[in-house]
Amino acid sequence: MVFVWLGLGARAAQAQTFDPRSAVPPDSLKASEEILPHRADSLRQRFDEERVINRLKAYSRRKTIAGRAVSALFNFTQRKQEQAGLDAVLLDRQFDRHNFKIVRRVDIRTLDAFGYSLTDSTKVPRTFWEKSGNTLHIKTARSRVRQVLLFRPGQPLEPQALAESERLLRQTPEILDARVLVNEATTTRDSVDIEVLTTDVFSITAGYELGSPTSGLITFGDENFLGQGHQLQNAYRYGRGLSTENHEQPQQWSYDGSYTAPFRNFVYAQARYRNEYNYRSGGVSVQRDFYSPRARYAGALNLNSISQNIAFTAPPPGEPYRYHPLRYTVQDAWVGRALRLRSYDLGYENPGRVILSARVYHTAYSTIPQPDPDLVLQNPPNFRNGTLLLGTVGYSVRRYYKDRYLFGFGRTEDVPTGTLLSFTAGYDLNSVVPRRYVDVRLAAAGFSTGSGYLYAAADLGSYQLLKDHKWEQGLLSTEFTSFTKLYHFGNWQYRHFLSSRATVGFNRRPGEFLQGITNERGLRGFSPGQPIAATSRFVVNYETTLFTPLSLLGFRLAGIAFADAAWVSDRPRGGSPFSGVPYTGFGLGLRFRNEFTALRTFQLLIGYYPRGLNSATGVRLFETSRETVTFTDFGLGQPGTGQYQ
Numbered sequence: 001m002v003f004v005w006l007g008l009g010a011r012a013a014q015a016q017t018f019d020p021r022s023a024v025p026p027d028s029l030k031a032s033e034e035i036l037p038h039r040a041d042s043l044r045q046r047f048d049e050e051r052v053i054n055r056l057k058a059y060s061r062r063k064t065i066a067g068r069a070v071s072a073l074f075n076f077t078q079r080k081q082e083q084a085g086l087d088a089v090l091l092d093r094q095f096d097r098h099n100f101k102i103v104r105r106v107d108i109r110t111l112d113a114f115g116y117s118l119t120d121s122t123k124v125p126r127t128f129w130e131k132s133g134n135t136l137h138i139k140t141a142r143s144r145v146r147q148v149l150l151f152r153p154g155q156p157l158e159p160q161a162l163a164e165s166e167r168l169l170r171q172t173p174e175i176l177d178a179r180v181l182v183n184e185a186t187t188t189r190d191s192v193d194i195e196v197l198t199t200d201v202f203s204i205t206a207g208y209e210l211g212s213p214t215s216g217l218i219t220f221g222d223e224n225f226l227g228q229g230h231q232l233q234n235a236y237r238y239g240r241g242l243s244t245e246n247h248e249q250p251q252q253w254s255y256d257g258s259y260t261a262p263f264r265n266f267v268y269a270q271a272r273y274r275n276e277y278n279y280r281s282g283g284v285s286v287q288r289d290f291y292s293p294r295a296r297y298a299g300a301l302n303l304n305s306i307s308q309n310i311a312f313t314a315p316p317p318g319e320p321y322r323y324h325p326l327r328y329t330v331q332d333a334w335v336g337r338a339l340r341l342r343s344y345d346l347g348y349e350n351p352g353r354v355i356l357s358a359r360v361y362h363t364a365y366s367t368i369p370q371p372d373p374d375l376v377l378q379n380p381p382n383f384r385n386g387t388l389l390l391g392t393v394g395y396s397v398r399r400y401y402k403d404r405y406l407f408g409f410g411r412t413e414d415v416p417t418g419t420l421l422s423f424t425a426g427y428d429l430n431s432v433v434p435r436r437y438v439d440v441r442l443a444a445a446g447f448s449t450g451s452g453y454l455y456a457a458a459d460l461g462s463y464q465l466l467k468d469h470k471w472e473q474g475l476l477s478t479e480f481t482s483f484t485k486l487y488h489f490g491n492w493q494y495r496h497f498l499s500s501r502a503t504v505g506f507n508r509r510p511g512e513f514l515q516g517i518t519n520e521r522g523l524r525g526f527s528p529g530q531p532i533a534a535t536s537r538f539v540v541n542y543e544t545t546l547f548t549p550l551s552l553l554g555f556r557l558a559g560i561a562f563a564d565a566a567w568v569s570d571r572p573r574g575g576s577p578f579s580g581v582p583y584t585g586f587g588l589g590l591r592f593r594n595e596f597t598a599l600r601t602f603q604l605l606i607g608y609y610p611r612g613l614n615s616a617t618g619v620r621l622f623e624t625s626r627e628t629v630t631f632t633d634f635g636l637g638q639p640g641t642g643q644y645q
Contacts, residue, residue, distance in 0.1 A: 215239025505574030
């Protein structure tokens, strides 16, 4: 076939000649369109973003005040990872050839928050702000990184240990990005040397929100206290302006704080305290989740104590409220076991798991409100000790992909996919209305760079009375999340996001309502003139995100356009939410994200709401830190009941 092809393509040899006419431009009146050079139509030129950026660069080099302002505000350095999104890589098989080799040495290198890059080893802090930020920052200790690694020197390297360690490092709040690599230069047939590289986030967060000359909110936190991965959160609000018409003196301040400490084997301990008007609570917990498909055991122990004062009815005008003390404790414990399934692929572990778990949730009241005997209550409270017993059996398959430009600007992000099927059953043991609980959940997700991401889940649960076998407090929850592949427009890149969530109640008790349709529960930025009482809700959110190559004071810029819609039903006991006209919202805005700090995202948006807004024009300018969509992992946690909220 080669000779036949050569024979068909052979022709007589010709000497190279020069035609003088080729040096003369063709006559534009007589030449054909194939000969004429194609030039851009000056009247129909499209937007040239490169020309705009070059003009801004030239303007920033001027010595004027405006030129220096542009130079300080915008960073025109083009990052290497901005050229395109990272092709999706399935994490499981990246290091198959090193499975079961002995880990000989592990070298850990941690980098400061500002000025460093894992994709460019020559990049170092140069500006005053980068060096100043690194001076205030305490790098993550190597001992903290070692806690997250799934391998140890002197032990065989198990399948997926390298890829899972890299993913788990990125999941910690104190680390921005991580690479776990094999030193191929020193690797032998039976042993490996491993290099671990991490970059930190600037973990210290502090803020002050001024409400009035005499009120405000002070926040302070650290996601990486002393470089050990400890998390410290504090929020103090003063001058709350609480007052009543009855000349009471309510507590004008509130405090909410917590401290979380990590230990080896992915064990976390937490202490928390909350103090505000007529409410105090404190608690401690120790937990270990199914952090990885290779985790076999998980569980938690949670102890909480709550003390509050409650008033059953409003007093007559001029008289103070009558509060009654309520004291109770909550003990919550659960344990789970993951069973590995047999794999018929040597060197590759089956990702499927059968998970069994059980939970005990006990509430004990030490002080119960005792209102006056002659006080008539429409809905008498039911404060009685009770125990909820739950058990779950489920099947879980978890896979992870790597990609970029999902919620961040170029950093590596992990995309969970897989399948989940679970069945939960239990008993609510109390002396008044003993009942059983049943719940079924199904979820699945897939991802590819060619078509994007698709996630769908459904959860159906309800209680059943033991005496007359009636069903009550039922809940159907559905969730759908998708985003398209990454589209390119020069150095600008964009994606489309679409998500929906449904919370449908049936046979609910009288007086049970959902918590509105604002922000994460429905329309972003929506502030209704009066509370929206709903027993069922269906929400659709659409967003287009345009990732720009510009940065402003260290914050990367993205443009967003959104459209939200929410259907609600206020029929007693629940039912279909599609019984009326939906609430809608449309808007535009900017997203500012700093990948190197713990406070990474905030958005400035302007929205238009045709109905329901507490504004005559229906337009509202607002700020939010809410992400468009969030990933849901496919690992089973503690058994629980559906959240009607």
